[in-house]
Amino acid sequence: MVLLDRSTLMVVFAVMTLTMLVLFYFDTYRQSRAPFAGWWCGAVASFFLAATFYFMGEVQAVTWAPSVGNGVMVLGSGCVWAGTRSLAGRRIRPWLLGVPATAAVAIDAGVRYSDHARIGSIVLLALMGAAIGLASAELWRERVDSWRLVRSLAVATAVCAGYYLSRMVGLALLGPEDPLFQMLFGTGVTLLMAMILLVVVSSSITSLNYARRTEDLQELAYRDGLTGLLNRGEFTHQAQRRLRANLAAGVDTVVVMADLDRFKAINDRFGHDAGDGVIRAFAVACRSAVRDADLVGRYGGEEFALLLDGVDAEEGVRIADQINASLAEHSSLPAGVDAPTASFGVVDTRERNAGLQRLLREADRALYNAKAEGRNRAVIGFTAAGTQAS
Structure with a gap:
């Protein structure tokens, strides 16, 4: 069995997120300009940037890069929540997404080179788990008309949120070097969870976007263009x-x-x-x-x-x-x-x-x-x- 080191895993994750971002942007977002698709583009772009910052810290020893990567990961998780919220037509204040992201950067930078370095990772996992958990709650609560299209998204975000929160608890109780922690929550498993989330969300959003475009075309077929009334x-x-x-x-x-x-x-x-x-x-x-x-x-x-x-x-x-x-x-x-x-x-x-x-x-x-x-x-x-x- 071949084990990939952290830097290689980061490269794989970065390549995957960049590929998914390009495909999703040109194939889905540019054709619809739907708000939820835009928020998902923001989430994927954030995950790509975070992987880039983590790679800089791992390979090039850029001291500030991992802390910034934490903040960008939290920002991406917030974009996932904002996207699910926009599906229900509820108001989103974009500036609020910057508050937990900034807090993640500041806390990690403050403790990274101290005896309490794990606190930065604990905060990261808590904020990511909370944001993705809220995304799942938005979907389960609303039960939108296109529920069958977002059901897998609701399940995936719930599982992912549960995993990140469990990893947070494991990190706090066991520590990063514990064999049980490495088996359940090691870098490889964590990146695998992130990849699964990316695939499921992209698939769900693409299907939902197609369904919305079809509905729009049907609406045009029986609505008067000037008034919006029935023709x-x-x-x-x-x-x-x-x-x-x-x-x-x-x-x-x-x-x-x-x-x-x-x-x-x-x-x-x-x-x-x-x-x-x-x-x-x-x-x-x-x-x-x-x-x-x-x-x-x-x-x-x-x-x-x-x-x-x-x-x-x-x-x-x-x-x-x-x-x-x-x-x-x-x-x-x-x-x-x-x-x-x-x-x-x-x-x-x-x-x-x-x-x-x-x-x-x-x-x-x-x-x-x-x-x-x-x-x-x-x-x-x-x-x-x-x-x-x-």
């Missing part, structure tokens, strides 16, 4: 399913057709950029007025469609009025110009079994009645009794 095809698809489910469950449903008033005049007077701003403002107004479960789609041009669950036509009118009030507040038109408005046609499913296309046609007729009555209003379409109210 016509996707709105119709989801609304048909929702309406069938509501009818089977006896839940009232309201369908609303909306059209911006005098939109052509806005485009002609202020330009298409202003018109686009009004459309975006209307989308914002819709989101602020409806619930998350309701459906809102851009039906075409300046026309929109809404499907509201569990409400009647009168409540649909109230929501339409709320949208118009919000639209006036978010208008992008120049000051002094009348705020944009919209007209609405509203129908509901009370006491009848109507399909989506019929409801949309009835709502569209009510919308034209609203236009004929002076715009900037909501008109209720045909009811179950066959009458019309406004």
